[in-house]
Amino acid sequence: MIFLDYQFDWSVITDHWRLFVQGAWVDVWVAVAGFGFACLIGLGSAILRQSGVPVFSIPSFLYVQVMRGVPLYVMIVWVYFGVANVIGINFTNFQAVIIALALTGSGYTTEIFRAGLTAIDRGQMEAARSMGLNRAWTYWHVILPQAFRIVVPPLGNTFVGLLKGATIISVIAVPDMVFVANELNVTLFTPFEAFTAVAIILVVLVSFFSAIVYFLERRLKLAT
């Protein structure tokens, strides 16, 4: 059998597990950083979109369409090789991937925040305003706390999406777990073992974060 002549050598993984853990950690924190910025941009962009002022809402709409229409890979190299040239700042590869993840993610988070804000009854804003709260104060104390419950589960899914997307960051030599696997593959020529290890780590990470999202979803639903 041709299937049987390959000697699996899992010691490659067990001997270098620390490298994989470090690589996976890079994936996670880059995804967390990108997601954090994506939430900030998304919230701002969603408020602009909801403002009802065309000068703000139309650019926000176009921004979302473009960010969602461009692949993450293109975004990464565009930031790293393109934008860096134009504005004359050399981003480090970490900065470039975090910016790219934030831009791509913000397209999705904008729509999630928008859905969350739309779901809050207009009467809430009107009631708060008529009681003398100003607009910003109303947003912070009345609208956002209610919208929070609605947006958390889909935001969690966006984070999981960004985490999966983050496995591509080795294209600009960010030393994540895929980078580690590629390095081991080049030196030891064990692609099956190395990429199986990466696949298992990714399934574990994604399952872990999905479980958290699922738990939050149930918690927030029960509370209402």
Add this chain to the structure above:
Amino acid sequence: MSHLLLTYSYDWSVVTQSLPFFMRGLTITIQIAVYSIGLALVLGLIVALVRMGPPPLSQIGFVYVQIFRSLSLYVYILFLYFGLGVAFHIQLDRITAGIAALTLLNSAYMAEIYRAAILAVDPGQREAARSLGLGTIATFVNVTFPLAWRVAIPSLVNQFTDIIKDTSVVALIGAGDLMYQANERNSFFQRGFEIYTAVAAVYFVMVVIVAQLAWRLERRLQRHLA
């Protein structure tokens, strides 16, 4: 900051010079996307049916969906192209590996879309069909699926746009697609901004076209409800 913006002299002629390469890449990108969409639609439906089958099958379907959704496309491609080739002598060519990766990943997503749509069909429809004497398969083919299909279409087409975007990752194993050509042209011209902006625009336009089609199709399919 503003003076920095002005020191860069744009040279968009690199884009027009690259057009023949981009066109060649675009045909491969579209080819990969179309095959992946077609195969994922079929495989996704099969997985959905397995997932909704009797217990041993449903558990297998559940595990399939959970695992295959969790992996990223890049990991799939590396695994299928390098991993299987070395360990099992299954050496896929680059485009096939890309199509296989996209199909496996999206079959899991589409299975969940189909499942949600099938569950959304009023059980009364199925019961009525069964009580009229239709068998399980005839009920599914003639009653449940046509109703579920209309519900599933918008989400499925959403998934198509993701597939189109994800084809860019296939460039990493040198499939000769649009993104691969862009990387090649960038190495040649060293004009990252112009090249990648152009390529981003092409992906954006493809996504917008498919999203528009989805919107029209959705309205058409729901016309009878208005």
